[in-house]
Amino acid sequence: MTFDIEMIKNVYSNIKERVDAAKKQTNTPLTLAEKILYSHLYDPLAISNFKRGEDYVDFAPDRVAMQDATAQMALLQFMQAGKKRAAVPSTVHCDHLIQAKVGAEKDLDVAKHTSSEVFDFLGSVSNKYGIGFWKPGAGIIHQVVLENYAFPGGMMIGTDSHTVNAGGLGMVAIGVGGADAVDVMAGMPWELKFPKLIGVKLTGKLNGWAAPKDIILKVAGILTVKGGTGCIVEYFGEGAQSLSCTGKGTICNMGAEIGATTSTFGYDESMKRYLDATGREDVANLADEVKDYLTGDAEVYANPEKYFDQVIEINLDDLEPHLNGPFTPDRATPISKMKEEAEKNGWPQTVEWGLIGSCTNSSYEDLSRAASIAQQAVDKGLVTKAEFGINPGSEQVRYTAERDGLLKTFEDLNAKIFTNACGPCIGQWARAGAEKEEKNSIVHSFNRNFAKRADGNPNTHAFVASPEMVAAIAITGDLTFNPLKDTITNKDGEQVKLEAPVGDELPAKGFEVKDNGYQEPAKNGEDIEVIVKPDSERLQILEAFNPWDGQNINGARLLIKAKGKCTTDHISMAGPWLKYRGHLDNISNNLLIGAVNAFNDATNSIKNQITGEYIPVPDAARAYKAESIPTIIVGDQNYGEGSSREHAAMEPRHLGVKAVLVKSFARIHETNLKKQGMLALTFDNPEDYDLIQENDTFNFTNLSDFAPNKSLNIEIIHKDGSKHNITVNHTYNENQIEWYKAGSALNLIKQQQN
Numbered sequence: 001m002t003f004d005i006e007m008i009k010n011v012y013s014n015i016k017e018r019v020d021a022a023k024k025q026t027n028t029p030l031t032l033a034e035k036i037l038y039s040h041l042y043d044p045l046a047i048s049n050f051k052r053g054e055d056y057v058d059f060a061p062d063r064v065a066m067q068d069a070t071a072q073m074a075l076l077q078f079m080q081a082g083k084k085r086a087a088v089p090s091t092v093h094c095d096h097l098i099q100a101k102v103g104a105e106k107d108l109d110v111a112k113h114t115s116s117e118v119f120d121f122l123g124s125v126s127n128k129y130g131i132g133f134w135k136p137g138a139g140i141i142h143q144v145v146l147e148n149y150a151f152p153g154g155m156m157i158g159t160d161s162h163t164v165n166a167g168g169l170g171m172v173a174i175g176v177g178g179a180d181a182v183d184v185m186a187g188m189p190w191e192l193k194f195p196k197l198i199g200v201k202l203t204g205k206l207n208g209w210a211a212p213k214d215i216i217l218k219v220a221g222i223l224t225v226k227g228g229t230g231c232i233v234e235y236f237g238e239g240a241q242s243l244s245c246t247g248k249g250t251i252c253n254m255g256a257e258i259g260a261t262t263s264t265f266g267y268d269e270s271m272k273r274y275l276d277a278t279g280r281e282d283v284a285n286l287a288d289e290v291k292d293y294l295t296g297d298a299e300v301y302a303n304p305e306k307y308f309d310q311v312i313e314i315n316l317d318d319l320e321p322h323l324n325g326p327f328t329p330d331r332a333t334p335i336s337k338m339k340e341e342a343e344k345n346g347w348p349q350t351v352e353w354g355l356i357g358s359c360t361n362s363s364y365e366d367l368s369r370a371a372s373i374a375q376q377a378v379d380k381g382l383v384t385k386a387e388f389g390i391n392p393g394s395e396q397v398r399y400t401a402e403r404d405g406l407l408k409t410f411e412d413l414n415a416k417i418f419t420n421a422c423g424p425c426i427g428q429w430a431r432a433g434a435e436k437e438e439k440n441s442i443v444h445s446f447n448r449n450f451a452k453r454a455d456g457n458p459n460t461h462a463f464v465a466s467p468e469m470v471a472a473i474a475i476t477g478d479l480t481f482n483p484l485k486d487t488i489t490n491k492d493g494e495q496v497k498l499e500a501p502v503g504d505e506l507p508a509k510g511f512e513v514k515d516n517g518y519q520e521p522a523k524n525g526e527d528i529e530v531i532v533k534p535d536s537e538r539l540q541i542l543e544a545f546n547p548w549d550g551q552n553i554n555g556a557r558l559l560i561k562a563k564g565k566c567t568t569d570h571i572s573m574a575g576p577w578l579k580y581r582g583h584l585d586n587i588s589n590n591l592l593i594g595a596v597n598a599f600n601d602a603t604n605s606i607k608n609q610i611t612g613e614y615i616p617v618p619d620a621a622r623a624y625k626a627e628s629i630p631t632i633i634v635g636d637q638n639y640g641e642g643s644s645r646e647h648a649a650m651e652p653r654h655l656g657v658k659a660v661l662v663k664s665f666a667r668i669h670e671t672n673l674k675k676q677g678m679l680a681l682t683f684d685n686p687e688d689y690d691l692i693q694e695n696d697t698f699n700f701t702n703l704s705d706f707a708p709n710k711s712l713n714i715e716i717i718h719k720d721g722s723k724h725n726i727t728v729n730h731t732y733n734e735n736q737i738e739w740y741k742a743g744s745a746l747n748l749i750k751q752q753q754n
């Protein structure tokens, strides 16, 4: 069983009752996003007129999805919760750790070898705890989720920012950190700030070269990379209904690039067709029974300005193909303006690679439309000027595309077929010559195009486009090629034109696959052993953090006073450290190495108060820990902004830091610190930050009275013996104080379990 029909029945029986109750309570028609949110409240009786963008609300998502890079720490933590099985249907997908180099078969073998211990670990934990496991080569998480698990009106979280892709099947699907996934798998509530709502009305119908990708490329140009922050984007209108389900997925996928919490579409015929084609007629039949609850109310779509916080209208009849980039996905250029823009900005006009794939654009429809361009090139005597690579989204898509001759068409144009995996989209691309860092252009159908993302070369200008435009540009090798009007010289010296792409929304002969790469978990996993080598560099079974001893913290030393911006990247850097995401002790060697020391303006050089030497932050933390000396981190404004990475909270906890005291926190990081059993504190008077000196010692004076809404006091002793007493604040509620007492939220779950 790959999806849980009973769970879906339950969601649909709730949705009617809860949406009706919410309408009564709020006395207003509802958008689709609101219907899904209200029907997934953790406490169904807690319906209220939530203030968008202000109120924090507890939800109960239906599913969890995790990819192999983030699943490691999420599952290591889940193992600490003492649960026998995940509380909601959950899956793990091995797609990030496979490098694209020579082609699918060999690359997959290499990855299975180099990351075997990670895959074995993920496979065995999944098996033990009732989690579905998709082996390396099975496909990209979001394509596999769309094909197997997404369902209209559902709510899902996933440990990857493009989890939002499932909005293409009418879900509210949100990307989160591993700690959030653990909460949901452990049956705890999951908190979200009630989002604002942006409505996008699509009129007309796509035609010619315009594709669903061009809709989101245009929206990104309008809203920019920040414009969707804290918002759910809801698409509606006749234009929305004319799009395929996977096309809707593409649009929702790149909602992550405008910072949106998620994006979604109302249930319609395209979703029904997709559910039917992917073997889920029973889900479609259930959805049909509640279809009015799976889309926004008619009044909302008739007068969107009254119900959305912002409304955008796009006429698909006039939409031009776009190329967005370089270096940012919101720099939107319609193809008719590309020549002018490229010349003006000095972008390399010769395109060296065209890449089709990623979770954004690797569906059967995507491949078939791009293949129709490739076929024309073959028929018209053209050869690709750029190199050409394809990553199919799933084994089901790959197998079907091979059966239908689509892959052969690409191969006839010398394209390389890479593994069904993320590959170049996440920088897993051994691109020959990238190390020379030459200025060059590539086009791809992915979502992100930040410097270095695909090949590590900061001078690669990456442009995002639809798969059909990528195919056309790879053939011509010219960034400024406009297929609507330009001709190409073929090998006989004739001028030929590429006709607009054609393709199949769904395979005419149905999907087919021999081995989809899925491993069903054991019915009873109690006796299954989780495989982690004791000397592994990449994985480490977590030990529970110690509970609080009930005493004041005394004699704590200053570890670092961080100056200015200190994001989760400064606290726990990514890049080469990614491979240690499953090994807390090893990854702790990056603790705060990017933070600026306020006393010498240097990074990763702080005073070890025991010896007086200046040493790297992790070394100093380890030196204090070895002497059982508690430590404190002091920070500036918005400390911990950036990603929801739980490592940024686990590492200081692991290295003996007791409290993080800052002018202000980024909220997710503050919660992560609380979950890991740390004290997350703010200066009552932000100017007290200036009192902190390099050799300070800290004594808490009233921690034993730790209670909600009650400030704490700290005595700071300076090197010359002088003292300051300061007041610090916290936002712990009763339950969070219990986390602190237990040593972590997971310890508390375990205690309650016992």
Ligand code: F3S
Pocket (backbone or CB within 6 Å): 095, 096, 140, 141, 142, 160, 162, 358, 359, 360, 421, 422, 425, 426, 447
């Ligand atoms: Fe993978 Fe790239 Fe999507 S990394 S999950 S294909 S954004």
